Amino acid sequence: MRVLVTGGAGYIGSHTVKLLGEQGYEVLTYDNLSTGHDWAVLYGDLVVGDLADKELLRKVFSEFKPDAVVHFAAYIVVPESVREPLKYYRNNVVNTINLLEVVEEFGVDKFIFSSSAAVYGIPDEVPVSEEAPLRPINPYGETKATVERILRDIKNSGKGMRFVSLRYFNVAGADPEGKIGFAYPNPTHLIIRAVKTAKGEYDRLEIYGTDYPTPDGTCIRDYIHVVDLSQAHIDALRYLQEGGESDVFNCGYGHGYSVKEVVEAVKRVTGVDFEVVEAPRREGDPPALVADNKKIKRVLRWEPKFDDLDFIIKTAWEWELKFSAQNQRL
Numbered sequence: 001m002r003v004l005v006t007g008g009a010g011y012i013g014s015h016t017v018k019l020l021g022e023q024g025y026e027v028l029t030y031d032n033l034s035t036g037h038d039w040a041v042l043y044g045d046l047v048v049g050d051l052a053d054k055e056l057l058r059k060v061f062s063e064f065k066p067d068a069v070v071h072f073a074a075y076i077v078v079p080e081s082v083r084e085p086l087k088y089y090r091n092n093v094v095n096t097i098n099l100l101e102v103v104e105e106f107g108v109d110k111f112i113f114s115s116s117a118a119v120y121g122i123p124d125e126v127p128v129s130e131e132a133p134l135r136p137i138n139p140y141g142e143t144k145a146t147v148e149r150i151l152r153d154i155k156n157s158g159k160g161m162r163f164v165s166l167r168y169f170n171v172a173g174a175d176p177e178g179k180i181g182f183a184y185p186n187p188t189h190l191i192i193r194a195v196k197t198a199k200g201e202y203d204r205l206e207i208y209g210t211d212y213p214t215p216d217g218t219c220i221r222d223y224i225h226v227v228d229l230s231q232a233h234i235d236a237l238r239y240l241q242e243g244g245e246s247d248v249f250n251c252g253y254g255h256g257y258s259v260k261e262v263v264e265a266v267k268r269v270t271g272v273d274f275e276v277v278e279a280p281r282r283e284g285d286p287p288a289l290v291a292d293n294k295k296i297k298r299v300l301r302w303e304p305k306f307d308d309l310d311f312i313i314k315t316a317w318e319w320e321l322k323f324s325a326q327n328q329r330l
């Protein structure tokens, strides 16, 4: 199968390209390198291009002739989406429409979309199932929910394109072989910030809020290893290949850890006792966000291999040490 991967030079995209390559798929990455890196694309060619450039997209589709598209390319920083909503709607929605128009023009009938647990906002029930209402609480989540609705409407139009939308929970960790990992400037995510603090890049780690209605007062999240998440995309491709219907799936392990538990685990795994300070709540953080993952296990036959917080942190830590060493050499 020939798979076009938008955003294949980014964090989750590059791990998925690696798995696709290892599992015998022909892969082509389309990425504008705004946050991705050419060195992260380990299989297939990289076309440096923007989804706003429909002519280039058409050229790539006519030459590569993809059987399926996996669409990662998007902006992902929630606070930035609050400050710059148009930037997010333009890239995450308008540019996705460009891509979908070309997908339709070329008759590609399989489409995998990177969605997010952010579509749920603050869910009424945890673990949250795919049936829960879409109530995003920030522009980033709105863009993901909007594209999900567009995909649903395309499906209802009967045009023949089928899609799988994967709603990611908290993605973390790195390639266990150490070839690729998270490499964005100014990360906001907890595990990355914690390992960077352990490494000495930051003086201290802030815990945003200790008065949540959870057992230790800090927020609970479902942390999923990036390789298990990448495999879910390949399981989704296989599902569509076998004739599966369009659908949406949560991607998480179905259980969570509090911020304090994660911080303790990072200290244990790294062996570094860094400074931690309690800070005010961050706006828009739900107290708990955990996936009900029964559907993805049943329908896509997804079998996670790395459901182990210490392993997630270990791979993130090893990558962080290696990546900073690489940067110093450059």
Ligand code: UDP
Pocket (backbone or CB within 6 Å): 170, 188, 189, 190, 191, 193, 205, 206, 207, 208, 209, 219, 220, 221, 259, 282, 285
């Ligand atoms: N968090 C924290 N300190 C940090 C970064 C994050 O306390 O330096 C908390 C954040 O408030 C949330 C949890 O860690 O409760 C996970 O946040 P992250 O940004 O990693 O992912 P999100 O759940 O927002 O997608």
